[in-house]
Amino acid sequence: MISSRVMRGMQDELLEWDLSFSQITAMHQLRARAPMTVTQLSELTRLSVPAASHLVERLVKRGLAQRTENPENRREKLVDLTDAGRDIVGRMDSEFVRAYVTAFQGLHLDTVQAATHHLQRVLDELEPIYSCQEHP
Template identity: 40%
Template sequence: MLVRGLRLLPSVEGLEREFSFSQTLILQVLGSRPEMKMNELAAFLGLSKANATGLVDRLVRRGLVERRHGEEDRRVVLVRLTPHGRAAARRLSMVHRRGLARMMRRIPERNLVVFIETLEQLAAALAESQRGLLAP
């Protein structure tokens, strides 16, 4: 139910007509980095390389993402947001922040402290897990 609610946040702003949920994730992930290897992006999102490539292809056609080959290893494909893609990622981030703020206002303050501590622990555990996943 929580994930479903979070997935619906862009629909509040009409963004569901612009981006699929997976495209939203890609824009947000790439928005937090200068660039990323395609295989790392797929692994980070839990997608197959083929599925991630198809999603990125659509974002490339829309001028939101660009890809290039690695300089040291031409087999490596790197992806990054274009300026238009960065603007879209910022807009999506703002929509999510506003939606989360609306939801958080409904939680009693005494419960927020425990909730935030739990989220911080979860975020730390996820970050540690991702480091292991992306380690060479």
Template identity: 35%
Template structure:
């Protein structure tokens, strides 16, 4: 048989009209990730870094005034909303569960945290703030002018907009 024969096993020379003309969406996202960064994106990334660095410097200073490490203060702040399983604390803080155990041990010795059984699974321990731990977290938050002052200059609508944009950047729902 000749290559032009309809029964030929070779693909036709012209593109198949039913074939997708663009790569799948996953390939598009990969292309966006490897595309050169424009000047605005580079500036935004730089500003993210500066804000993060200034916040962490201030947070670490506030923590040290209470005799806490930055990691201890972050654990306390995380627990302010609700008691959490130790593994979840480790995941959110982004450190090994064994490190969280040591951090919680030291906070417990100071009377800032206590371990409680999880009502849903008594094998799991929850880390929970004591009343003193709650007081320390409030003082820590009161000693973060960088975290408050720039945001105070924004209207409520602007702060909501900023929050929603940051959630979007992080891939969370608005």
């Protein structure tokens, strides 16, 4: 239920800005870790370097990202979001939070607390399994 609300909001944002899911993924990565090289972005988004380079070019042309010279390697460019790019990602975050608030605001506190307790137990049991898979 929450996922469909979040996806609907994301779809609206994608349509409004004519962005692909890959571009939004890249924008989230840039917000979290920028500045970074196109190669680093390609690794994080699981795109080929040429595909990531093309994606960055489209974001730059639309004023959502910018490239600057890497002071450590002048042959490389570093990519970062512009204020407009950060604004889009921030609006998507707000919609995400709003979907959860809307879904949970009518629940009784004791229901939320019980669910939190049980979900934490599930997460505690899953954590060793997933931490082993991430670090073989």
